Amino acid sequence: MPATVTAVVGNMGVGKSTLLRICAGLITPDDGWVKFGERKFDRPRLHEMSRAGLFFMGERSGLAESLTVGEHFDMIAKRFGLSLDEKLIESFALSSFLDSKPHRLSTGERRRAELAIAMTRRPKCLIADEPFRELDPMTCEQIGSGLRSLASDGCAVIVSGQEVRTVLHYSDSVTWVTAGTTYDLGTPKHASRDERFAREFLGPRTSL
């Protein structure tokens, strides 16, 4: 859905990442298709969908080790005929890392760089698989705000993660993935009131 952040949550191993990778065209589904915009992809491929406005942030770093952070920005801007937003780079505190290669960055810095690159692309849809994983609270805040900012610009943001409170805090709607089935639970508030979701996923001690 455009202009919304959708959280994809579920227990470990139920196939959240697989689902997102199928949606992004990184895994070919056994059956079915992916509809992105007006186009239906029987054999979805990320490079085709990214031309139509999709950006995928994987669980692992999506930065090329041979390029500096600045080169990533330049390539995205040049490829899609966009201008570099200096304020965006500053807001993610990346100015001092522009000449650095990804292996010199910490997990948080890499994640910030990836999201800033995604925002430079101005995608119609961003799929972010576990963007809050292993991050400190401040970086989570920056990433969450970035995702919200993308959504407010009309981007459909899909986020997965095990950090339920953080993920749901920045989300407008919740999709619960169980083995073989997905449930649209509505807003995070509605989701927290869903008995089965609370019992089978959140557990007795997690309150939202």
Next chain:
Amino acid sequence: MVRRYAFRAAVLWFALHFFLAIFAGFASLRVPLTSVLILMLIGGTLGFIDARRRNELLFLQNLGIAPSTVVGTWAVTILILEIAIRFVAVAAGV
């Protein structure tokens, strides 16, 4: 990005021909056609493995470039260089 792959392919090709020249001399300038095809295939595969090792494939796809472009660029670069070296060999009368 694609230029980088062409450059890497060219570096590997020069290195390979340098070693061939050490052992085979001027004969290395005229590699048989089947060997060129095998070289293109191996080069393309190595290029893909190298791009994967450098974690470039996801970014490439986010740029809207198919991963097969890596293989193609390596193979075409090798082919162009082989054609060029054949012209050099003919011009030099080898």
